[in-house]
Amino acid sequence: MPKRRRGEKKTTYFDYNLLFIIIFLLCFGLVMLYSSSSYTSANKYGDSAHYLKLQARNIAIGLVFMFYFAKKDYHVWRKFGRLAYWGALGFCFVVLAKVPGLTRSSHGQSRWIQVGPIGFQPSELAKIAIIIYLAMLIERIPKQLDKVSSMAKVGIRLVPLVLFVAVNNLSTAIIILGIAVCMLFVASPKYKEFFVVAVLGVLFIFAFINIASYRSDRVEAWKHPETAGDKGYQTMQALYAIGSGKLFGKGLGQSLQKLGNVPEAQNDMIFSIICEELGLFGAVCVILLFVLMLWRMMVIANNAKDLYGALLVTGIMSHIAIQVVLNIAVVTNTIPNTGVILPFISYGGTSLVFLMAEMGLALSVSKGIRLDTIE
Template sequence: MDQARAGGAARPRGGREHAMEKPKVARGSIDVTFLVLVLLLVTFGLIMLFSASYANAYYHNNDSFYYVKKQIVWVALGIVGMIAAALFDYRWFNKLALPIFVVTLLLLVIVLFMPASNGAKRWIWLPGGGSVQPSEIAKFAVVILFARLIAANQDRMKTFRYGILPFITILGMVAGLMILEPHLSGTILILSIGAIMMFIGGTDLKWFAIAIICGVVAIGVVIMIPGVIEYAASRIEHWLNPFLDPRGKGYQTIQSLYAIASGGLMGLGLGNSRQKYLYIPEPQNDFIFAIVCEELGFVGAAIIIILFALLVWRGFVIAMKARDKFGAMVAVGLTVQVGLQALLNICVVTNTIPNTGISLPFFSYGGTSLTMLLAQMGVVLSVSRRAALEKE
């Protein structure tokens, strides 16, 4: 354990031969605490999704169960994916990281030619009515590629060539394509995940200053693209004062704040929200946390925040116990993703930061995000299984 804390993860035993052995199905015991936390969040998410969505679902689809029925199907698919990922040896992703990243870049290019929805091109529409959101896949692709690079160059992470250049190149390509959608929240999330993984992976702090300068220059170039600067400026303006357009761009934020204020300490009670009755547009999506606050109050909201915090903590415990650097960084990256995304969503709902359109993990309605998220939690469980197997 001391060795894992000192070096981020214990080095594989047996030298190069052990590191290069053919990966097998992980057979150790999973981290039960992590699994229970995931299942608790999924359960809370389904309950709150139904409570938040049934009025909107009945009004638009004549079926109060419209959204929750679909979400249950996606939860089932996601749990199957989580089980499969937990049984699958995560070390295979070390070999697949680059191909997955290349495919992700292609998807991020393709989505730019798709029809816009709510002013953004974030979905690839499939025959039969389905859709795929490439930005959700991009989060996973960036995490495993960063983990691969950090593991391969852990003794050279202090240098510019290995500790900063490949990472800012990857982030620049992904962030540039996502800004063009535009998807500001996803861009912020991926940049933040990348920065945290680089810091934990050992990148010299002096290189972060260079990375920040490059980022500022890149942002300056991107905002010159027609439409992007107007989009960002509008978001910021209505964040600072949503009452500038109370029936337009500030409407959703204002209704969200009304919901939070109405909840008080203990809430109005499960199912008793008033703002979900067509006041908050699509309350099952990005602003579902406002309904949580209104119905469950400060206490209920705090419990959910604590569950997210415990999940991140347990992910770091798994990372410290990992038997190799790649597994440790994968566990860190995937759990940081959940924590950061939850934090950003809560900040948006409470108007702490501009409304950037980011979902609440395990709670918000959505197929690609939920199934991908559960599968990624399975990868973290795979890391825990491998650690338990080698310990035995």
């Protein structure tokens, strides 16, 4: 790269548009979180702002991670690719083995590692770990990915982590698989082989659904929620909320379904409350915000100064897109209930912190773009 002449202005870039979208989504999420959780918080904890305060704390921690990753040169993480993968695998094994004193359960499933006051979900760590690991791996063998055998070798390395996650959290395993497939698809000149991968992925999901009875029960509840009793209750209440919102909604804070009718209204089902209070118009605006975010990340990936940066942003973009689609599909009963949150808006600690760390990575990649090369 030619040296910059004395007096010549530096033409590097930083994507403030993406940063603005992130901050706007976080602020909007706080408003909707308070609206959807105030009734439950008041009844359960005696404080209508209980979940709001916790989420504000989560955002503060997430901002620290985001700005740290944004400031750090993203190339540093290349050498931590294997460590990230094996670390995530180890933590997932600890959860799977239910090691006494280190794990705790959520909704009947052991999904958390708890050490004193610090707790996190290894499955969320696995998402960012797989992005860093695959970006490192693919960058080293880009020309070899035109061979099916090379793609198979990469895929086999991911199997242990996907299996460990899938036992307790099939939805997260699907997201991890989706991220890996998207990154390989972008890096590989082969396309027909991905049809085979898609078929194998469907077979994998079908097998895991039938292994555990509670997963097959969810499929039955999805097909006939109106007759599924308690198993279809959450879905039916979410659909009532969406239908009652009509075009412009009942108004912010005016939801009736959040008053104890929609379970986990502040988590997986927050999109149904958005639809009820802000209507179809509000729902479309939220979707467009995510589309804008994905577009900004696509610009960054297309103009990244190297393959590693492009692959990092592609993985992050895939993660956001898959999770948003899955959440909205669940809320609208397009697919069976999978327990996936809406990024930046739903209540969550581990997921939000790691998502914001990923955003920091994307912003770090954007810093390496030259203004005269942006397409």
